[in-house]
Amino acid sequence: MNRIARVSFPSSPTTRTNATLNRMSATLPINPNDAARRRAESTRFVKDAVRAEGFDDVGIAPATPGLGLELLKSWVADGRHCDMTYMVDHLEARGDPNRVLEGVMSVVVVALNYKSHDPTSADRGEVQISRYAWGRDYHDVIRSKLNAVAVRLQPLFPSERFRGVVDSAPFMERDYARLAGLGWFGKNTLLLNRKLGSFFFLGALLSTADLEPDVPFEADHCGSCRKCLDACPTQAFDGPYQLDPRRCISYLTIEHRGAIANDLSPRMGEWVFGCDVCQDVCPWNRKAPRTNIAEFRPAPDLDPIPLATILDMDDAEFRRRFRGTPLFRAKRRRLVRNALIAVVNQGLLELKPSVESLAEDDDDLIRQTAQWAIDRLSGDQSNELH
Numbered sequence: 001m002n003r004i005a006r007v008s009f010p011s012s013p014t015t016r017t018n019a020t021l022n023r024m025s026a027t028l029p030i031n032p033n034d035a036a037r038r039r040a041e042s043t044r045f046v047k048d049a050v051r052a053e054g055f056d057d058v059g060i061a062p063a064t065p066g067l068g069l070e071l072l073k074s075w076v077a078d079g080r081h082c083d084m085t086y087m088v089d090h091l092e093a094r095g096d097p098n099r100v101l102e103g104v105m106s107v108v109v110v111a112l113n114y115k116s117h118d119p120t121s122a123d124r125g126e127v128q129i130s131r132y133a134w135g136r137d138y139h140d141v142i143r144s145k146l147n148a149v150a151v152r153l154q155p156l157f158p159s160e161r162f163r164g165v166v167d168s169a170p171f172m173e174r175d176y177a178r179l180a181g182l183g184w185f186g187k188n189t190l191l192l193n194r195k196l197g198s199f200f201f202l203g204a205l206l207s208t209a210d211l212e213p214d215v216p217f218e219a220d221h222c223g224s225c226r227k228c229l230d231a232c233p234t235q236a237f238d239g240p241y242q243l244d245p246r247r248c249i250s251y252l253t254i255e256h257r258g259a260i261a262n263d264l265s266p267r268m269g270e271w272v273f274g275c276d277v278c279q280d281v282c283p284w285n286r287k288a289p290r291t292n293i294a295e296f297r298p299a300p301d302l303d304p305i306p307l308a309t310i311l312d313m314d315d316a317e318f319r320r321r322f323r324g325t326p327l328f329r330a331k332r333r334r335l336v337r338n339a340l341i342a343v344v345n346q347g348l349l350e351l352k353p354s355v356e357s358l359a360e361d362d363d364d365l366i367r368q369t370a371q372w373a374i375d376r377l378s379g380d381q382s383n384e385l386h
Contacts (some may be wrong), residue, residue: 049152061213063098160207161207269342270337
């Protein structure tokens with residue numbers, strides 16, 4: 001997840017884009033030998049179609065193979081993928097966009113802002129979840145928009161193929177975003193954009209059409225700033241541009257499948273799904289705009305969430321409440337595990353009855369963490385999670 005100029009439509013985007021489509025359909029067959037003009041016109045229309053679907057930024061990159069692959073291989077060899085086995089699956093395919101769309105020539109990278117509003121401060125007995133998880137699952141939102149863009153483009157490119165991807169294929173979105181001119185890699189490893197900051201999602205529309213690429217973003221606008229590195233509660237950064245996921249709260253709360261070690265759990269605070277600390281302190285996010293996407297605005301019961309609500313829900317209630325949101329990815333067992341750690345971190349003795357009931361849960365991870373929490377709330381420090 002994220003990572004310049006926008007087109008302003010005086011009339012509605014759909015009307016303007018359809019009018020453009022009609023003009024383009026009439027003019028493209030003219031001057032068939034004028035390949036450069038046709039290519040430029042096709043590229044402009046592609047970008048207009050993307051913006052008409054509500055994306056905040058768009059750039060085009062050539063389908064260069066091998067982008068970021070050696071760094072990824074080194075990262076995997078060092079064991080930093082941990083429980084993220086999907087990073088290893090089809091590793092070689094991640095360096096070849098032809099594995100995603102055969103004959104691909106161009107990668108249209110899109111950015112969609114999800115910064116809805118400032119988070120509500122977690123009071124005693126409440127939890128924190130990452131901004132991106134407040135609303136509807138971004139996979140569904142972006143995939144729908146990319147499919148709509150492809151529908152707009154297909155009549156103009158009847159002999160070409162398109163495929164939209166958003167965390168759904170072995171593809172290096174962040175690397176192609178930089179190649180497409182959307183931003184630079186920040187010291188917290190996220191893509192940073194001068195206008196959007198880092199609170200945005202990335203997606204891509206791969207195409208066999210030959211489009212004009214944008215100029216790669218070569219500058220680094222982080223300078224001497226290291227706010228993101230210094231603010232990390234778990235000291236997950238080995239240095240600038242070097243994140244160790246094994247200590248990252250986002251990884252621990254979402255991807256990690258087992259118990260969370262004792263040296264890390266106290267530093268998680270109230271976070272039960274993801275973490276925004278390194279983004280919240282980033283100067284580039286101070287003036288980042290608000291999103292216009294209604295699906296990313298938080299439901300009233302998601303910002304914030306009472307800890308007791310998570311502790312007391314069974315599997316059926318978890319599915320009812322969180323299906324269709326990013327929190328569904330953590331499943332009940334991990335969300336409850338994280339909530340139990342937050343109970344200990346806040347010293348919530350009043351929730352001890354709920355914690356004690358979870359010590360009899362059917363899930364072994366929940367039982368283990370609940371017993372650890374009971375001991376901690378009772379002053380026993382000897383029980384350690386591993």
